[in-house]
Amino acid sequence: MIMQKYFLIIILIYSRLLAAQELSITIKETEPYYVAETITIEIYLMNTTDTLLTVFDSRGPSWESFNEGWDLSVNLRYEELLSLNTAFEGRFSDTMIRTLNPGDTILIRYKELNLKDYGDYRVTYWQEQKPDLIKKQLADFPLPDSVIQKIASFYLTDHFEFKVHKPYDTTITELVEMTWEAWKDYRHVQVYTRDHFYDNIYAALKNPQEVYALDLYCNGLTLDEIKRLSRLKNLKLLRLYNYEPDTFPEELTRLNLYELTLLPKEDKPIAFPWGFSANQTLREMRVKLFGTFPSTILEQHNLIQLDMSDSSIEGLPNLSSLKNLELLNASDCGLKSLENMGLEELPRLIDLNFSGNREINDITPILNCTCLEFLVLNRNRITTLPDEIKNLSKLKKLSISNSLTFISDSIGTLQELRLLSLGGNTRLTELPQTIINLKNLLSLNLNRTAIEILPEGFSVLPLEELSIQQTSCKVTKDYKELRKRLKENFKE
Numbered sequence: 001m002i003m004q005k006y007f008l009i010i011i012l013i014y015s016r017l018l019a020a021q022e023l024s025i026t027i028k029e030t031e032p033y034y035v036a037e038t039i040t041i042e043i044y045l046m047n048t049t050d051t052l053l054t055v056f057d058s059r060g061p062s063w064e065s066f067n068e069g070w071d072l073s074v075n076l077r078y079e080e081l082l083s084l085n086t087a088f089e090g091r092f093s094d095t096m097i098r099t100l101n102p103g104d105t106i107l108i109r110y111k112e113l114n115l116k117d118y119g120d121y122r123v124t125y126w127q128e129q130k131p132d133l134i135k136k137q138l139a140d141f142p143l144p145d146s147v148i149q150k151i152a153s154f155y156l157t158d159h160f161e162f163k164v165h166k167p168y169d170t171t172i173t174e175l176v177e178m179t180w181e182a183w184k185d186y187r188h189v190q191v192y193t194r195d196h197f198y199d200n201i202y203a204a205l206k207n208p209q210e211v212y213a214l215d216l217y218c219n220g221l222t223l224d225e226i227k228r229l230s231r232l233k234n235l236k237l238l239r240l241y242n243y244e245p246d247t248f249p250e251e252l253t254r255l256n257l258y259e260l261t262l263l264p265k266e267d268k269p270i271a272f273p274w275g276f277s278a279n280q281t282l283r284e285m286r287v288k289l290f291g292t293f294p295s296t297i298l299e300q301h302n303l304i305q306l307d308m309s310d311s312s313i314e315g316l317p318n319l320s321s322l323k324n325l326e327l328l329n330a331s332d333c334g335l336k337s338l339e340n341m342g343l344e345e346l347p348r349l350i351d352l353n354f355s356g357n358r359e360i361n362d363i364t365p366i367l368n369c370t371c372l373e374f375l376v377l378n379r380n381r382i383t384t385l386p387d388e389i390k391n392l393s394k395l396k397k398l399s400i401s402n403s404l405t406f407i408s409d410s411i412g413t414l415q416e417l418r419l420l421s422l423g424g425n426t427r428l429t430e431l432p433q434t435i436i437n438l439k440n441l442l443s444l445n446l447n448r449t450a451i452e453i454l455p456e457g458f459s460v461l462p463l464e465e466l467s468i469q470q471t472s473c474k475v476t477k478d479y480k481e482l483r484k485r486l487k488e489n490f491k492e
Contacts, residue, residue, distance in 0.1 A: 033162060041111045044106065255279070260284070289333075319343065361381040381403050397417075426449065447468065466486055
C-alpha cells in the first residue's frame, strides 16, 4: 500500500549580514497528520540579498563538505527520543556548486519521516557552510581557492512543531471470508511476501480491511487502546507481546481469530472474559499463564495447538474437552505430576512436550496416548522407561534426558521411531539389545551418558547420524563400522 505523503517545507532565508538572516517555516499541506503516514521534510535556501550567491547543493551524489544536523523529538507516552540521522561532515564536489540570484530559492536537502506514533513532534534543523569546511576535504576534490572563496558562509537553524493524531476514525468496508484450511495455505505464502502483515497498531488501524496478521509489542498500550483492534474484522493472526493489562478485552473475542499469542510483560495472571469461549474459531494458541489454568480455554473445542511453555501454573486440569488438540507444549511450567489430565482421552494428540518441569518422575499417565508421534520429556526426574512404552507404537521422535537409568526391552517394538535422543542421562549405563530392531531409526543421541559398549549388531541400524560425545564407549566392531559409514555424521 502506498502511503500518502505530506510535504513540510522549511524556508531558510540567507543574508550575508548576520542580522539579516531569517528562518521561516511553510507547510504546504494542511493538517491533520495521522500515525503511519509518511511525510517529506524539504529544506530550501532563499537568497534575500541583492547580490549573486554561490552555495552548494547538499543533495549531490558526493555529499558532505558541510555540517548538518537533524533532531526529531516526540512527546510520547514512552518518553522516547527519535532521531533522523544526525550531524556529519564530509567531502565536497564541484558538481554541487550552485549560484543563486537575488530572490531565488533552491531545494538543498530533504528527508522522509514515517510517523510511527502519535504525539507532538518537534523537528530542528541546522546547516553550516563555509570555505574552511571545503578546504578540509581537498584530497579527493581539488578546487581552486578562487572557487572556494566564492562559497557563502552561514550557519542557520530553526525548528517547527506539528501534531500527529491517531487513525481511530477509520472503519472497515469489506469482510474477507477465509477458512482455516485456506488460512494455513495463505500464511505459508505470507512468510515470504508479508502481504497483509502489520507490526504497528496505528498502521493497522488506518488500514483495517488490509490486516490479516498483527504482530504487536504492547509496551505502554492501555486496555482501551488494545480494544481498538476489534476494528480489524479480517484479522486471523494476533500476537501480543509484553502485554500489560490484566484482562483480555471482551471486544477481541468477537474476532474470528485462528491464531492467538498472548505473552504478558509481568509474571501475573490474565483474566479471560466469558465471551472468550463463545467464539470457536481459534485453532492455535500460545499463552503464558500464571496461577490457575483459565477454564475458558477448556471450552475452545476446535483448538489444535496449545503452547503454554514458560508458564507458572498450579497444575493442569482435565483437558479431555479439547478433542481436536494435536499439540500440547507444557514445558517449563512448574508441573509436579501428569496425573488427572485426561490426555489419553484426546484422540488426535500427536505432539507432547513436558520438558523442564523437573518434579515429574512418572510418565504412566501418558503411555496410553496411543496416537503420539512426538514426545519430549527432557529435564525431569524420570528414571525409567517402562514396558508400557510399547503402547506408543506410532512414536517417531522420543527425547528424554537428565535422570534416566533404565530402558525397557519393549522400546524395540517402536518400529516408526526415527529420532531417539538420550543425551544427558549421565547414569544410563546400557542400551537394551532390542534397540537393534528399530528398523527406521535415523538419528541417535547418546552424548553424556555412561554407556560403555554398544549392543551387538548395533551397526545394522539405518542410522544417518550418531552422537556419542563425552562417553567412555568402547571401540567395538559395530562402533568402527558406524564410524566408517557415517563419516562426519559420526560425532565422538
